[in-house]
Amino acid sequence: MKVILAILILIVNTAVAQNIPVALNAQNPHYFTYQNKPIxxxxxxxxxxxxxxxxxxxxxxxxxxxxxxxxxxxxxxxxxxxxxxxxxxxxxxxxxxxxxxxxxxxxxxxxxxxxxxxxxxxxxxxxxxxxxxxxxxxxxxxxxxxxxxxxxxxxxxxxxxxxxxxxxxxxxxxxxxxxxxxxxxxxxxxxxxxxxxxxxxxxxxxxxxxxxxxxxxxxxxxxxxxxxxxxxxxxxxxxxxxxxxxxxxxxxxxxxxxxxxxxxxxxxxxxxxxxxxxxxxxxxxxxxxxxxxxxxxxxxxxxxxxxxxxxxxxxxxxxxxxxxxxxxxxxxxxxxxxxxxxxxxxxxxxxxxxxxxxxxxxxxxxxxxxxxHLKPDSSVIKDVSSADASVKILCNNGKEYAAHIKGENNLQLQLDLPSNNYKVVWIDPVSGNILSSTTIQAHDEPITLTAPAYKTDIALKIMKE
Structure with a gap:
């Protein structure tokens, strides 16, 4: 009976949450929530x-x-x-x-x-x-x-x-x-x-x-x-x-x-x-x-x-x-x-x-x-190989990072990542296709990433493994 009651409460709460207008996300009000999902x-x-x-x-x-x-x-x-x-x-x-x-x-x-x-x-x-x-x-x-x-x-x-x-x-x-x-x-x-x-x-x-x-x-x-x-x-x-x-x-x-x-x-x-x-x-x-x-x-x-x-x-x-x-x-x-x-x-x-x-x-x-769980934090960027490149990055320190780089092909990006194994994925912002994917080890010191060849811009996703 307690299990059935708990399921009914969950169903009701979910239905109520899905019947609420688009709102600021309760966990991170820099984003929205709609139909009980962050968007x-x-x-x-x-x-x-x-x-x-x-x-x-x-x-x-x-x-x-x-x-x-x-x-x-x-x-x-x-x-x-x-x-x-x-x-x-x-x-x-x-x-x-x-x-x-x-x-x-x-x-x-x-x-x-x-x-x-x-x-x-x-x-x-x-x-x-x-x-x-x-x-x-x-x-x-x-x-x-x-x-x-x-x-x-x-x-x-x-x-x-x-x-x-x-x-x-x-x-x-x-x-x-x-x-x-x-x-x-x-x-x-x-x-x-x-x-x-x-x-x-x-x-x-x-x-x-x-x-x-x-x-x-x-x-x-x-x-x-x-x-x-x-x-x-x-x-x-x-x-x-x-x-x-x-x-x-x-x-x-x-x-x-x-x-x-x-x-x-x-x-x-x-x-x-x-x-x-x-x-x-x-x-x-x-x-x-x-x-x-x-x-x-x-x-x-x-x-x-x-x-x-x-x-x-x-x-x-x-x-x-x-x-x-x-x-x-x-x-x-x-x-x-x-x-x-x-x-x-x-x-x-x-x-x-x-x-x-x-x-x-x-x-x-x-x-x-x-x-x-991401927020902008440029302090993680320790060096960019070109002063003409513009790098914007969102971080959940030690867990997940997302970046966009505009300008300057053949770019090298030095990031300060906590000691962990990370999956690094470079993405074409035009098509969404993955340009390269690799695994790296960070040891509590800046690590240099080299972008694959691109034209005007490239996106980067880094995830703790």
Whole structure:
């Protein structure tokens, strides 16, 4: 009887654990847990318009991510922000729907005159079709084992986005933004009370509607370092998310976009669990590791269209302690939701079938490790044969090591390993193929490893035998 009871308790506890939204890992909060397993999030996803663009077939898109071995997508709500065609020189931009193909949370009124076709919006009424589409997206993502980072808002970079916003007085019948500039929309003040109330109502609505989904995180706003967004306003939105979920069964992670490239976070908001950077440098993960939270790179680009650029960025960032990497993939557009669109050479980023497969190699490499017991520790590196090589390494001292080396073929790497026998495996980051595998003996003194021949980069795995 005691054995049966113990088995039943185990079954119940396992079922409960699998019914919890993606969370920070309890053993190592620099990583995630989902469905009772530690995970990292790695993807190469479309330009965030899969929901708001009615021409985009997100069923095919999400199935493609799953087929390619990736597990994350970033999604804009379209509540206040949509882009015009040609923005940022993006060809076939999914965030720039064609006339009459934009859907947002607000119902259309009977008054004609929206800037991109159709009737103006009524900001007091929800569009039921929008929330149906949102839930279908979430369900399809769940079925394809894809985590959704849902981004509530985005600043207006210039007047062209503001002219298309449902909040602009010219595009709705409610006119609550009279006398305000585009840079006034994401502040908390007496003049924005009506807008802040609208924002809070929308956030609470979405959080309530999506509470049952476990494959979900909430990002407050994209790139708040543009367009006049204040930290006070960001905390206001985080508080709305948190307070709404206090009355709901499930609690989801809140993510915050910090900066481009890198920045030291000195005053973190206690409601934030994931701190994201765009075009992240490895130092963004390293210098903020002390926070004991996930550090992510949730947008790439503006570095050419070559696959190698973004593959190298992903490996260097994740092996520096990151846990989330989202390459912005312009091969996904309406009509090419399988990610096969051939964009022009001046596109502000890359993306391809080949790159998605290469990023899946990275994801599989990390998850092949006991990675929740790894942490970045460059002190184990005693010498590198070339000053031009960049080495990022994760360590579980004396048990397991994982490294990525960028640059300089014919490299020699001197590591300080405790006395043990170790299996040393060199891996091609492009294909995932093993380039060489050998066993070494360490004797409490630095040991020199010689990499096999490679081109741009190579990965290394060391395991105690």
């Amino acid at each position: 990292v999030l790695v993807t190469s996803g479309e330009h965030y318009g899969a929901l708001l663009n009615l021409d985009f077939d997100f069923n095919k898109y999400l199935a493609t991510l799953h087929k390619d071995g990736l597990n994350l997508t970033r999604l804009f709500t379209g509540a206040l922000y949509v882009e015009p065609s040609g923005a940022f020189n993006i060809e076939r931009n999914t965030l720039a729907p064609l006339p009459m193909k934009f859907i947002c949370p607000y119902a259309r009124s009977n008054n004609p005159g929206y800037a991109n076709g159709g009737n103006k919006f009524d900001l007091t009424r929800w569009d039921a079709a929008y929330f149906t589409r949102l839930k279908k997206f979430m369900s399809m993502a769940r079925d394809n084992n894809v985590i959704v980072e849902l981004t509530f808002f985005c600043p207006f970079y210039d007047s062209t986005q503001w002219k298309l916003s449902p909040l602009n007085d010219a595009n709705n019948i409610n006119k609550i933004a009279t006398g305000l500039e585009r840079t006034d929309i994401y502040i908390v003040s007496s003049k924005t009370r009506a807008i802040n109330a609208l924002q809070a109502k929308f956030v609470s609505k979405v959080v309530t509607e999506l509470n049952s989904y476990d494959n979900l995180m909430y990002e407050i706003i994209n790139e708040p370092y543009f367009g006049g967004v204040t930290l006070e306003w960001q905390h206001f939105i985080a508080t709305i998310i948190d307070s709404t979920e206090k009355h709901l069964p499930k609690k989801h992670l809140i993510t915050q976009n910090i900066a481009n490239d890198a920045a030291l976070i000195t005053k973190p908001d206690s409601l934030i669990s994931v701190f994201n950077f765009h075009y992240a440098l490895p130092v963004a993960a390293a210098e903020n590791y002390y926070l004991n939270k996930v550090i992510g790179c949730n947008e790439t680009g503006f570095a050419g269209i070559a696959d190698s650029v973004y593959r190298l960025q992903a490996w260097q960032f994740m092996l520096a302690g990151g846990a989330l990497f989202n390459n912005l993939d312009y091969s996904f557009v309406a009509g090419y939701e399988d990610g096969t669109f051939k964009y022009h050479k001046d596109q502000p980023g890359g993306g391809s079938i080949a790159l998605r497969r290469q990023l899946a190699v990275l994801k599989d490499f990390i998850t092949s490790l006991d990675f929740i």
